Amino acid sequence: MSPFITRDGSPTTGTAAKTGSYPTAMAVSKAVEEDYEPAPESHPPAPVEQVLHNRSTRHVAERPLYAPSHRKALHSAKLAALHARLSLPSKLPLQTLARCLIDSSADPRPGYNNAPLAILGQDLLGYYTAEYILCHYPRLPMAILFAAQYAYVGNATLAAMRSEWGVETVGAPGQEVEPGLLQLKRLMPGNAMLEGENIRVRDMPQARRLGSGRRNEAFDYRRGMSSRVVYDDQFGDLQTGLPPNDARPFFGAPISTPNTTSDVEGTSNEAQPQRDASALSVHDPPEGPQTVEDTEPTTVELASASFVRALAGALYLHAGATASKTFHKDHVLSRHVQLHTLFHFTHPTRDLSNLCKREGFEPPVARLISETGRLSRTPVFVVGVFSGEEKLGEAAGASLNEARIRAAAAALRSWYLYSPPETEICLPSDAEGLASISKGRGKANHKEANMPWKPQMIDIGEIIT
Amino acid sequence: MSSARGVRSTEQALRLASSLSRQSYVCKACRAQAIRAFSTTHAQSAEGVSFFKRMQDTLFGTKASRDRREAQEKKERGREVEGASPTIYDDEQRTKVGPDGQTYEVAAVVEAARERQYVQATSLDGLETVGSEQWVRARADKGEQYVGFVPKKRIELGSSQWMMLLHHITVELLVLQKAGRPVGQVCYPRQGLEDPNSYSWLYTRSGTIETGSKSDGIKVIFADPLAEERLLLAIPKSLSESQLQDERALMSELEGAVAESASSAGNGALDATRNVSPARGWMEAPLKDANIKMALYKRILQLTGKRIPDPVISTSTTIADLYNHLRTKDKPAKLFQSPQIQRLKVIAPNVAVYSNRRTPIHKEKELGRWKVIEEELVRRDLPVKGSRWVGAKAKAR
Structure with missing residues (x-):
């Protein structure tokens, strides 16, 4: 598997950056203008006839608001402060920032909540993080890659980021709340007592979450690393919240339902085109919850992660790829992840000898470099692992065997954590805008404008134990 | 008692000790200290009464206590005798004079066993009832109707309306004063709505208030002397018992006085519009006559129910001062x-x-x-x- 072909890399990303225009941004802002209803408090109360007239003529009047109107966003001190605190570009309007704070549990309609932006933001954040890790550490094993990805842009990290930014959450979502707060419908805590019953929420027998029905979700499926790469999400975890297999990819998409009854009954062929037309009907009522009462409550962590992802997506749409990359660099890559602590070897000596065999090195030999207190209560042995004359790794241990294993693990760690020199590293996303910059804008003030794409080192893979 | 005794003895001791220096005064702190001083004398031995005498007093009582008990018993006996002989009214006595002089008719005693015609009532209809709020009220006012001087509902006026009302009342007062009539007559009940001659507000508009040459005087000048006469006619000279104060007449006078023009009087409802207008020149006329000031206050109270506080009455020297109190003021800006x-x-x-x-x-x-x-x-x-x-x-x- 090529390191760059992950599901995080969005093909549309490059297209948008190359063309230099952002049709999605325009669509989203248009949707913002159309979908949001004017705030009731901004207008004097209209007479009943006027309201009824509006309701009959205007389509938007039928849509209630479950979250504060976008008109309130301009008057929110919290939103303005957050915008300034994060040094967001002025291209990102406060209304969009307010929309990023509306979780899908607070408003289930995709035209109002942050879910579409969060999908884009998740892909972007995953893409930027994955390319950073892969280009800087090309030999990382897959499990470490997953763990590092989670450490950088996982839910917990993004939730911590939300709280560090000073974004607070609402008690209960509604139209009257301050738009600068994270809007979500809270999950009932497991410690809470169920109403009318003498039992805690967490002790209730719950129906098993119905997954997407994919093969890897079966209880007897062996979810190995290859399976995780193919089926699971960017962190190697089961994808939750996936629509079932027969669901539409987007709202209003035509979908063909296989009609098995016709084959059984053997009806005439003339009826076939009509049935196809009805199967491909676009005007079906929308699926999924439409009011807040129907939505599933969520945790603050999940809602926080969706907020940060939506913000990254909104930045990309409004301010472009550079702004979203800067955001990623400032807020995600600035968090230092100690990659060497993520390793856990079961058989480091065996792996090291396999590695040496694969790479054509001489077989590793452990040699005692120094020792102290062999007969004491706390002896220390310093052992080095050598491949011929080259020392691969060195470690200290309380026994000779421990020191040898530690040295082998250190050798493996140093192999896997190899990083090419900074001058050789060229991220694919940095080279994405080259064509448009050289063609359209001439010499742009761009760091990568003078840097041509360099093929990055691709390792043949980890040692499978 | 013991503490008082302690004070006495110790004070005496102190006085004896300091008799050489002839100090009769003992300071409070020293006395307090002396009170706190420890004394071994038994409390009872200080009285000088023997044990036998005390026991005797306890058992048989002293002469004083015996006298007291006898007096008490005598008093109680007397009360019992009074209660045993209640006043019995004579059946023949039909009327009875109450303590405050009024005569009551004593109801005849009807014995149902003797009277053949007596029929027991089956319902309460037609029977005299005692009690209920209505019964109490009917007995209390004895059919009299009380009409208050102050209207039941307080009326709010705007600044210009206050100005016109002040002008109206002042002109009336000055005309009364000029005619030599007591200014208090301005509060007498007018003839009412039916009599157009009592529409005094039609004539007060033409009156001009001017500061007189005298230091205390203000006077009113009418272009038409007929208006002055009509105005004097509109105000009754005597307070008749039968003429009650009519609230509708008062309201119509108020409406007429504060209307924009004399022709529109009566059809415009009173609405206190928030217009803020400063005092006019005629209002600078001095208000030195206490009678006029009092009559002005009473008339304002009678017409609008607005009470002017005493400090304002006493400190206001001109009509403008009164007006500045009455007019609607700017709300403090937020x-x-x-x-x-x-x-x-x-x-x-x-x-x-x-x-x-x-x-x-x-x-x-x-x-x-x-x-x-x-x-x-x-x-x-x-x-x-x-x-x-x-x-x-x-x-x-």
């Missing part, structure tokens, strides 16, 4: 209404300046928690917005 804040709303829309105080409810609303709190309070039948007022629970329901 910070929210200042032009700087209004400009700020445009420049920095994210800065919120509220016109009213932020309460904890506002904060809860911003968090979205208030609707949950309210719902739970209502469900538990608890007051929603505090319980420190009467009817809080009823409001919650």
Whole structure:
């Protein structure tokens, strides 16, 4: 598997950056203008006839608001402060920032909540993080890659980021709340007592979450690393919240339902085109919850992660790829992840000898470099692992065997954590805008404008134990 | 008692000790110290009464206590004799004179066993009832109708209306004064709506108030002397018993006096528009005559129900002073209404300046928690917005 072909890399990303225009941004802002209803408090109360007239003529009047109107966003001190605190570009309007704070549990309609932006933001954040890790550490094993990805842009990290930014959450979502707060419908805590019953929420027998029905979700499926790469999400975890297999990819998409009854009954062929037309009907009522009462409550962590992802997506749409990359660099890559602590070897000596065999090195030999207190209560042995004359790794241990294993693990760690020199590293996303910059804008003030794409080192893979 | 005795003895001891220096005065601190001093004398031995005498007194009592008991017994005996002989009214006595002089008719005793015609009532209809609020009120006022001097409803006036009313009353008062009539007659009940001759407000408009040449005088000048005569006719000279104060007449006079023009009088409703107008020149006329001032106060009270506080009455030397008290004043400007804040709303829309105080409810609303709190309070039948007022629970329901 090529390191760059992950599901995080969005093909549309490059297209948008190359063309230099952002049709999605325009669509989203248009949707913002159309979908949001004017705030009731901004207008004097209209007479009943006027309201009824509006309701009959205007389509938007039928849509209630479950979250504060976008008109309130301009008057929110919290939103303005957050915008300034994060040094967001002025291209990102406060209304969009307010929309990023509306979780899908607070408003289930995709035209109002942050879910579409969060999908884009998740892909972007995953893409930027994955390319950073892969280009800087090309030999990382897959499990470490997953763990590092989670450490950088996982839910917990993004939730911590939300709280560090000073974004607070609402008690209960509604139209009257301050738009600068994270809007979500809270999950009932497991410690809470169920109403009318003498039992805690967490002790209730719950129906098993119905997954997407994919093969890897079966209880007897062996979810190995290859399976995780193919089926699971960017962190190697089961994808939750996936629509079932027969669901539409987007709202209003035509979908063909296989009609098995016709084959059984053997009806005439003339009826076939009509049935196809009805199967491909676009005007079906929308699926999924439409009011807040129907939505599933969520945790603050999940809602926080969706907020940060939506913000990254909104930045990309409004301010472009550079702004979203800067955001990623400032807020995600600035968090230092100690990659060497993520390793856990079961058989480091065996792996090291396999590695040496694969790479054509001489077989590793452990040699005692120094020792102290062999007969004491706390002896220390310093052992080095050598491949011929080259020392691969060195470690200290309380026994000779421990020191040898530690040295082998250190050798493996140093192999896997190899990083090419900074001058050789060229991220694919940095080279994405080259064509448009050289063609359209001439010499742009761009760091990568003078840097041509360099093929990055691709390792043949980890040692499978 | 023991402490007083202690004081006495110790004071004496101190006095004896300091007799050489002839100090008769003992300071309070020394006396307090002397009181606190320890004494070994038994409390009873200081009285000088022997043990036998004390026991005797305890058992048989002293002469004083015996006398006291005898007096008490005598008093009680006398009360018993009085109670045993209640006043019995003679059956033949038909009338009885009450303590305050009024005569009551004693009801005849009807014995149902002797009277053949006596029929027992089966319902309360037609029987005399005693009690109920109506019965009490009918007995209390004995059919008299009380009409208050002050109208039941207080009437709010705008500034210009106050000005016109002051002018109207002052002209009436001055005309009365000029005619040599007591100014208090201005409060006498007028003829009423039916008599157009009592429409005094039609004539007061033409009167001009001027400061007289004398230091205390103000006078009124009429272009038409007929108006002055009509005005004098409109105000009754005597207070008749039968003529009651008519609220409708008072209201029509008030409406006529404060109407924009004499022709529109009566059809315009009283509405206190918030117009702020400063005092006019004629109002600078001095108000030195206490009678005029008092009559002015009474007439204002009679027409509008507005009471002018005593400090204002005593300190006001001109009509303008009274007017400045009565007129509607500018509300103190709030910070929210200042032009700087209004400009700020445009420049920095994210800065919120509220016109009213932020309460904890506002904060809860911003968090979205208030609707949950309210719902739970209502469900538990608890007051929603505090319980420190009467009817809080009823409001919650």
